[in-house]
Amino acid sequence: MPGVTAADLGELAVRVVESVSPNPWFVLMVEGHAAEVASGLQEEISALVVPIGPPARRVSVASSREFARVARDHALGVLIVTTSPAFTPTEWANVDVNRSQFQRDGATVLVLEEDAAEQLENTAPNLASWIGGSIWRLVGVRALSAAETEQRLVVLRQRAGLSDDEVVRRSESGRLPPDPEFAEWLTLLGRGDLLVGRS
């Protein structure tokens, strides 16, 4: 799908909570585990908002009819929706034709696997226009890149006036100060095994 933005759950949660447009819709595309991701998003949203007003709800729907009922019963607050395998392209087409039934005052987040998102785009063009550019892809935990690691190491070397080899040598011989900078340094060098910790 075009115009997909990468984000983690926390960022998407902030976007959802802070959305001010009427009837805001979001699509979060996932690679499997949609229910688990939806649960995580619900947790992130709940952590952001004060516990007054309608809580974020999470539902799985198998048909457009069921989806419409949920939208009607929960017009306020954030609604996080996953679809079951029974939710076919025909169901998306039904949503599109009867889209006024899905208008809500709170934000609606569809957590969909890629094929379901494509079905939505192909069979529900009007709903897709509601969603507009609010299509997100989940990014996971990210490690420092090689360049970012080197930047940190440069700062550590300048600060201590030591080379990487010297830090490893001093650690191996028990002569490295226990300061946290050295713990980070060894870890970034892939020598976290030299850290003492609780032992």
Place this chain on the structure above:
Amino acid sequence: MSDDRRVGSDNALTVAMRALQLRGEEVPSLLPSTAKQLFQLFSRALHKAVHEEVLINGTYDVSRLLRLTPGGRSGGPEVFALTGGPKEFSRATVQRPADHFVRDDGGVVHFSLEVRESHDSPLELIAYNFEVYFPDRQPIPFVRFDLNDRGHSNDDLGLRAHVHPGHDDIQLPSPLLPPLEALKFVLYRCRLRRDTPRS
């Protein structure tokens, strides 16, 4: 030199500092099971701070600045560095606020911590530093909470967990802070308690 000032001997000062060390480490383990879960808790806390405008960053800055980097040797327990924001010892004025975690009062937050994850024991906290610095050096240049790796020198007794109150060479004892508490402290606290300093 009096007995209490002699370094390395099992004198009254050493005994007192050992007692302080033990007392400072008397905290319940508030770590999750995995480094990834710890990363997610940090991500959530940072997004919340953005949402509450305690940080002036955009929501997308959190995933750009928060990293979980493995750094152990293959085959052994995995060690991770959880880092937030660039390592910064010059504490100079930030050129691009989006490249740092910047508080609403201008304080700049950065941190690094190392944990060890293994299948047969809980997540282990090895070392940390959490700093908020003030580029204009007001009200003080910086505050940093450190946890050293466990060393073997009596010099470090009582000070494995310590705070630097604006000077790199001054250490005051600190309780061992659970990492999430330390993060929240440098985000929400370390602020003037009144608008006008007393002196």
